[in-house]
Amino acid sequence: MKHESSNKLWQDALQVLPGGVNSPVRAFKSVGGSPFFVHSGKGAFLTDADGNRVIDYVLSWGPLAAGHAHPEVVEAVKSAADNGFGFGVPTELETLLARKIITHYPSMERVRFVNSGTEATMSAIRLARGFTKRDLIVKMDGCYHGHGDSMLVRAGSGIATLALPDSPGVPAVLSAQTLVVPYNDPEAITEVFNHYGADIACVIVEPVAGNMGVVPPLPGYLERLRALTVTYGALLVFDEVMTGFRVALGGAQAHYEITPDLTTLGKVIGGGMPVGAYGGPADIMDMLAPRGPVYQAGTLSGNPMAMTAGLKTLEILERPGVFDDMERRMTGLCSGLGDIAREAGVPVYQTQAGTMAGLFFTEMPVHDYTNAKLSDTKRYAKWFHGMLDRGVYFAPSQFEAAFISTAHDDDVLSSTLEAARAAMKTDI
Numbered sequence: 001m002k003h004e005s006s007n008k009l010w011q012d013a014l015q016v017l018p019g020g021v022n023s024p025v026r027a028f029k030s031v032g033g034s035p036f037f038v039h040s041g042k043g044a045f046l047t048d049a050d051g052n053r054v055i056d057y058v059l060s061w062g063p064l065a066a067g068h069a070h071p072e073v074v075e076a077v078k079s080a081a082d083n084g085f086g087f088g089v090p091t092e093l094e095t096l097l098a099r100k101i102i103t104h105y106p107s108m109e110r111v112r113f114v115n116s117g118t119e120a121t122m123s124a125i126r127l128a129r130g131f132t133k134r135d136l137i138v139k140m141d142g143c144y145h146g147h148g149d150s151m152l153v154r155a156g157s158g159i160a161t162l163a164l165p166d167s168p169g170v171p172a173v174l175s176a177q178t179l180v181v182p183y184n185d186p187e188a189i190t191e192v193f194n195h196y197g198a199d200i201a202c203v204i205v206e207p208v209a210g211n212m213g214v215v216p217p218l219p220g221y222l223e224r225l226r227a228l229t230v231t232y233g234a235l236l237v238f239d240e241v242m243t244g245f246r247v248a249l250g251g252a253q254a255h256y257e258i259t260p261d262l263t264t265l266g267k268v269i270g271g272g273m274p275v276g277a278y279g280g281p282a283d284i285m286d287m288l289a290p291r292g293p294v295y296q297a298g299t300l301s302g303n304p305m306a307m308t309a310g311l312k313t314l315e316i317l318e319r320p321g322v323f324d325d326m327e328r329r330m331t332g333l334c335s336g337l338g339d340i341a342r343e344a345g346v347p348v349y350q351t352q353a354g355t356m357a358g359l360f361f362t363e364m365p366v367h368d369y370t371n372a373k374l375s376d377t378k379r380y381a382k383w384f385h386g387m388l389d390r391g392v393y394f395a396p397s398q399f400e401a402a403f404i405s406t407a408h409d410d411d412v413l414s415s416t417l418e419a420a421r422a423a424m425k426t427d428i
């Protein structure tokens with residue numbers, strides 16, 4: 001594959017963008033090499049600046065569940081644009097998208113739109129603290145909830161010790177308001193509640209982890225979180241920014257039949273445009289300004305273009321059989337990749353949750369971040385480049401997810417498996 005144009009664009013970007021990117025994971029740091037630059041996307045494919053066409057399993061990190069530039073989404077956004085890009089005044093579109101979300105997430109009686117998943121989780125945490133009048137929050141090691149200061153923390157020395165900053169610029173005093181426990185460890189979270197229960201405002205969790213690779217909850221884990229938060233009067237926040245409309249149309253909460261107190265959403269609900277959202281019961285959400293005292297605001301929140309893209313995308317996913325067909329294809333892809341790895345004698349551990357999936361280069365089962373980090377990331381990097389050289393783009397990190405879209409048809413899947421057979425045999 002030629003990369004001259006991308007290489008030139010990369011050098012240009014490095015002159016004016018920190019690290020050449022606007023989000024770190026795009027820089028290919030953990031797989032080596034430099035990123036390609038995209039010219040366009042269509043269906044399951046990206047075309048780069050050199051005209052190379054690749055099958056896309058990143059899909060803008062999840063949002064493009066209807067594929068790139070779906071004609072109906074493009075048409076809807078174009079006509080919305082003809083009416084104006086945004087007003088800072090309410091539009092019906094915000095109510096329509098909120099209603100559509102609520103039909104799939106009955107735990108959400110009210111929805112507030114923001115412009116990113118980070119804004120959604122930051123705001124949900126502030127609301128949980130305001131509602132409970134408590135300061136401590138709990139997160140799981142390896143779960144990512146955006147770059148809000150309270151989330152950029154690493155576990156303290158022991159289970160029941162307060163967290164430490166995981167980035168310069170995050171004040172230690174703020175990190176100390178966060179407790180970090182291993183994912184899928186019911187004893188650890190129980191111990192933390194035994195120590196701090198009366199002071200915990202909320203637990204925030206990815207109900208299926210997607211930022212350590214894809215790691216589903218072990219049986220009973222989410223139920224334990226739900227029981228502990230009820231017992232101690234803390235809120236349970238399901239961060240479904242990634243899992244929403246991906247694990248199931250109703251997210252992980254529908255799949256596992258657990259009702260959280262607050263839910264955060266993003267990615268798919270914007271259909272590729274910048275949207276985040278958080279929601280829950282009216283008695284909690286109505287604490288938000290202007291109704292209540294908890295402040296949160298946003299110039300472009302609920303903007304008509306993003307609402308339109310989200311509405312049309314969800315309409316497409318809601319059509320009979322569309323989501324199930326996508327999930328079935330992901331299952332087929334995972335099983336094909338597993339067979340190919342076994343034939344090649346490459347140890348892999350696979351996970352799937354609806355239309356998202358993980359592929360770890362390890363023989364061990366992966367139930368938490370400690371195990372995930374035992375994966376052979378060098379082998380993952382060889383897999384990544386071997387597949388990209390053959391026209392298939394998976395996430396440039398072992399600790400991300402693969403996503404499928406309605407545009408990933410049988411031909412796309414068989415081309416993927418053909419590339420995988422060659423890559424598994426010769427590259428890793």
Ligand code: KE4
Nearest residue numbers: 023061116117118144145146211239241242
């Ligand atoms: P954003 O602020 O990036 O829109 O959303 C933050 C976020 C919150 N919660 C979960 C569960 C998430 O997965 C994310 C963002 N996901 C990453 C991919 N793992 C976004 C990619 C990136 O950072 O560029």
